[in-house]
Amino acid sequence: MIDIPAIRWGKPYESLEKATIVHFESGDELATLHQTNPGLVQRDMRRAQRARDILREIPSSELISMVIEAADLYLNANLPLGSGSQTPEDFVHYQSATTGLPEHMCRANMDKNHFVLTNMGEVLEALTRGLDLDILARGHGVEERGVPVSYQAQAPVIGLVLPSNSPGVHTLWMPVIPLQVGLVFKPGPQEPWTPYRMTEAFAQAGVPREAISIYPGEGDIGAAVLASCSRSMIFGGADTVARYQNDPRVQPHGPGFSKILLGDDVVDDWEQYLDVMVDSVLVNSGRSCISCSGVWASRHTEEIAQALAERLAPVLPKPADDPESPLAAFTVPGMAKAIDGMIERQVDVPGVRDLTSEMRGNGRLDERERCDYLLPTVLHCADADIEAANVEYMFPFVSVVECPQEKMLSAIGDTLVCSAITSDERWRRQLVDATHVDRLNLGPVPTIQLNWLQPHEGNIIDFLFRARAFQEAEVG
Template identity: 30%
Template sequence: MAVAEVPREPSAAVSDVVHLDALGPRGSYRTRAAARITDVTGTEAARLSLVPPVYVGRALAALREAGPVPAADLDGLLAAGADAFASGTAGGLDVREYERLVSRVSGTPASVVRTATRETARFVRRARSSAGQGGPRGTVADWRDPSLHGGGAVWARRGDVFAVNASGNHPGVHRLWLEALALGYRVAVRPSRREPFTPHRLVAALRGAGVREDRLVLLPTDHAVADTLVRGADRAVVYGGDDVVARYAHDPRVLPQGPGRTKILVTADTDWREHLDVIVASVAGEGGTACVNTTAVLVEGDPAPLAEALAARLSALPSLPPRDERAVLPVQPLERARALDSYLRGVAEGTRALLGGDGIADDLGDGSAVLRPAVHLVGRADAPQMRTELPFPCVWVAPWSRADGIGPLRDTLVLSALTRDGALVDRLLAEPTVANVYLGGHRPTHWMAPGVPHDSYLSDFLMRSKAVAGAL
């Protein structure tokens, strides 16, 4: 692959097409090989430089040679980076143009993108304290700490270079890897072609704030080169479907992030009507595209009344282009929307469609379509449909009984338990495959906050405790 490195701003608009350069350890890097990034109507919006394997190898070597961001500088750099990301010009784009491109290309409603901008900046600003939340109470950060003279532990990195093979389903996916930078890792991010603007802006903002170029890089690649990046890092997080999880399941250096299969459980001692607002928000909030959006609701007793009420609420959501301020549903190219519709019809065979049975692709007439919500009643808690997760508000509602036990609730990123049964909550917390348990219906399942673990603390994967005794 022929490449040509030229000094330039990280992004420059040419005839309304934005150029997203790689952000390497020696600055911006534009290649002759570029991926065309089209919006939901099929119109080209950007060109993303794709770097070859040799460039990835050299970039990883440069990261490995660089030291961590000095602890004394970190808080100031993160604060400045957060400000630049939220309101400044980064990567050649001001914040409004960035948000417009994200919405236009990914089909995420404009209001959702704006909220994600503010929230991502909040996570940037608090990345250091969030990372520290995962540290064991018995450890310290520096071996020079006097408390170690009689014996103790230092919280230490398991490596130096962290790679992120990112997804593009929601801008918020890029909030978590910031903790790796705060913990002293040098970070390489491979953006998704579906939405490369957020990682490009975030890396550019942090580098503009003072993070050295050889400590944080953006390496767009094709799929064949992505594995070179993952295998070349000391630790890596990889987003994808069940196939990706299976591929890396036995590699201790890789943290696979697969489907969330987020669920809500409503037991007989709780009136679901009191929680309908939060159930609707859990399914459709954030456009219904995140791994923490609810895709299955299990009801102790008859699930039909809840499903019917949920379908009625979701049916009222408008079909609008993503740029419209009233838009709340995701938009995709018409061909892809129709493919998702066909797939859903096949998966849903044997269920009762309360919403979406006559199609979920609402043609906007410009080459794109809104993905309308779908609500299906299934006959049992362990039905295969309960594991199906799609990139729009699509929910399966099933009966659950005590005889079903914990089995149907397993493999869940977030489980919202609307119950007064403390013994059941104990069982849910003890279940290894349930990552997070939200109680009482106070927050939707897509709620996240700095310092609160997403799929455990990232530091559980990145760090370890080392015994230290004595002093020099």
Template identity: 30%
Template structure:
């Protein structure tokens, strides 16, 4: 049975360098039905400035303690009562506010704990073989793996709890970290930061700074390195700033060549589109087929059409939910973008009104005319996929700007070209869904590529 609604709104304080901070007029956090579930304290710009100054003056988490602290924090996050919330209460709130299906949230809790425990070893995977973690053979000369700064900031999104797995690597590498949570789903970063504080990470080494947009700009400008999540507008805004790593739409894809029978991989294709509720950057938004794409589109639509429409906190839920007004806006946008395509699913609407002010976002499958169709660049926050024909003369051009590409092919020369394509971040060969991830394996390159550098050291003490 779903967890009953919380009788009183949860108080989510900012977690600053001197402890929790609560404002007199907090921001209200609503669930997908519009009910108030939490009150989030937003810090003013001057607070951000002081917090960044405190982080800059603090020492890094001692390297010898990192693994122990991370392991303890992982356990606390996955099973403890943190900030007054036990695990079921935390997961219920995440599901209700983000509209993420409860089973997805539960899996994310376990997955996040695993990434937390392995954050240091994951970060180490990105260290160049020719560098050392500290001073070693100085007189002979060697390379040291050194930070590019001291303070790392995260301007987080709220589409999936898993976005908070990555920044732990910065903490493990010695950065002091400031996290700006999404006001849509602040519970995961609040729980993670509070868990790390509880096990011994100092408050001046890690802070949680909920802010409005003006203060968020100050946070980004004041940090040495920042990861910012958002859409194409965010990517364009920070494209020229070497201190900012924009994380935009994934536009993940699947390619099926003529030497592969897609029927044997249909479950993987369906899962790539709909797993995680279809909301993650690693969900497939396009499937390109060498030959006639219609049979695959038809089979994909048939599978996705059977998914149930349920409130997000239902244990059987698999599809995302949002407020009814937003759902209708997304439906209108999809109809506009999909003009000229062949709808296999969702052509008559993707909104399933639950009668409580919220709506399920039903899957959509549309067939585009060509691999170069503009629709293939459209990524929406539910299982929405564009199926299009692909041929050898198209080459790799339609597959560019892709976070994850699952290639169902036996063509080794094609795979070589896909791996060599600079704008394809990850290639999964064969029956591996686009959403597959593991600690130590790069997501969008190694984060340490952005945070660290090799520095030559030679001399004698």
């Protein structure tokens, strides 16, 4: 069993208090993780400026090269981890064993992270809109068009309060090191693996260890990170987003409520787009904020729901090491049962049908000795005002909602990804102008298909740097 210390500005820290990480199915002990306390975090953050100072000694171009080298180490190398080491195969096995994600999904997330790191130069060029990174390093400079500009870093480090249930979120913070900003991790209790492996890959590639800290612990550690860092990201539920959405220091990431909208001009041919709908709901076990939780159309909604249910109802759990395993397990006791109860209350109202339960002849909750599963669920909602029309859960769940096209944009609410399938130019213009839609896809694009050269839930450059006026004249 591996013993994993906390990391305080690159130095291992051993605590008297440890948490044991176990395999969700077998109960085997995989690792012990040293726990930290809020006071420790607060004290260490007094030295946060040192992380940025040491990174600024290295040109951004060299840091990008280091990140690219780290990508291959992360994907392929046997890297040190606490008292032992970890191969890529170990990483996949451990991540699956603690998060409940099937191993092939963990490998897919590794490949995604590797892609973003390998293409970091192009990613940063897109996010900065072609700005010379040396201008961010100096704080001022002259653009190619001859205009003087200035950008001021708003924090020496970024705090990252990470989740346990979705290893796919890590691409959001990966551009930070080349921006010469340090990293402060509060890892999810069931998913410490990515922060530790990426930290070691960065260090092996030449990134100064002193620029990164990792503070395992409970919720009070996350609160301490948010309170102590001038810029932070946090991942959580709708309550978390509501709590921090007006705090300029915090970028909250929560449910996506991502949707597919079928325009009146294409809805009669809905069968052509069924594969797009199924993939958007099922890929990554529906556990992403970009997974589709709603299909909206003005007609044919019962037929669409029936067709989706026919495709999704037969989907059942398989062993985590099965390369075709489609569903992630719920490893936190009681969570799946609580979600099932919420859905049952939402279904038990006029205008809602659970077509998958009708088709299977039983419910969606699959309770096991050490974990639970929720089976794919397709609801039909006869009206957009029904509560079940606009909800999201961490498994393949979708509501097919009947709503007139002219009312859709006012009814869908905040939507992270909207794939609108239509050739109606007037409606396309309204979709482009909709401020409550973050990522817009026009045409049959799965909601889970991302372009990594575009910002996701806000641009991290705009979050970390402030544009300001700047003038300079010679003295004397």
